[in-house]
């Protein structure tokens with residue numbers, strides 16, 4: 001039997017713990033932790049994600065603010081906005097929603113964010129810490145939210161220490177998900193393979209996985225017969241596909257219906273990893289606020 005790992009439940013737990021910390025922060029510092037989210041343009045999915053982020057921030061006792069810039073904003077104006085937020089002592093967390101329009105370089109903007117306020121964990125300084133720290137501690141470091149949320153769900157589901165010695169395959173090598181996910185699994189003593197579009201015999205590589213993380217952005221690419229019986233499957237994909245009635249629905253990178261009965265556990269899409277992405281962003285905002293207050 002395959003059990004679903006419910007992202008809504010895990011995310012609600014993370015948000016509840018984060019709210020307690022945010023309230024304690026406000027009681028001792030006379031202000032709430034603050035997250036400023038910058039969005040450029042009118043990409044509908046991005047707009048939905050940023051409004052979820054600010055709404056969830058408010059529900060978690062975090063002061064969440066949205067800064068909306070037009071699609072045509074230039075590089076210098078966006079850099080100036082980031083510099084303004086870096087210099088504002090009331091701002092604890094800065095997030096620039098990705099993707100940016102083609103004329104803007106996303107990495108340049110990430111590099112411009114003060115690493116202490118980089119609640120996405122994408123700045124090279126925070127990436128460097130993740131890849132070199134003797135111990136990875138989500139209370140002390142800003143770790144990319146989607147991989148952090150995926151790891152939390154794995155540890156909560158399987159138990160602490162249960163990842164040790166397992167074969168983990170991460171399909172996808174992005175800076176945002178694939179590479180940090182592999183690093184977190186390695187830090188939890190998994191034997192890790194990063195697979196990608198050039199990997200030879202990808203189905204056979206996936207079949208070696210006790211833990212399979214799919215982060216490729218291709219709808220239902222991972223088929224049932226790519227999954228080792230009893231494997232734990234983390235589906236990071238969020239793909240909108242057209243339906244026969246002319247509407248659309250969200251599917252992951254895994255053919256979930258085929259995986260049922262083969263995997264031991266699987267994260268659903270929607271309702272899985274995506275929920276943890278936002279919850280971990282709020283967690284990182286409080287971690288950043290506490291660290292900045294300590295000085």
Ligand SMILES: Nc1nc2c(c(=O)[nH]1)N[C@@H](CN(C=O)c1ccc(C(=O)N[C@@H](CCC(=O)O)C(=O)O)cc1)CN2
Nearest residue numbers: 049096097098099120145238250270271272274275277
């Ligand atoms: N600066 C960033 N940009 C982007 C990130 C990020 O972490 N930082 N990640 C993604 C988008 N994203 C958050 O920004 C995100 C994606 C999906 C979800 C989510 O909850 N998905 C739902 C389904 C969504 C739907 O129905 O449309 C789910 O999985 O249940 C949250 C956040 C790219 N950009």
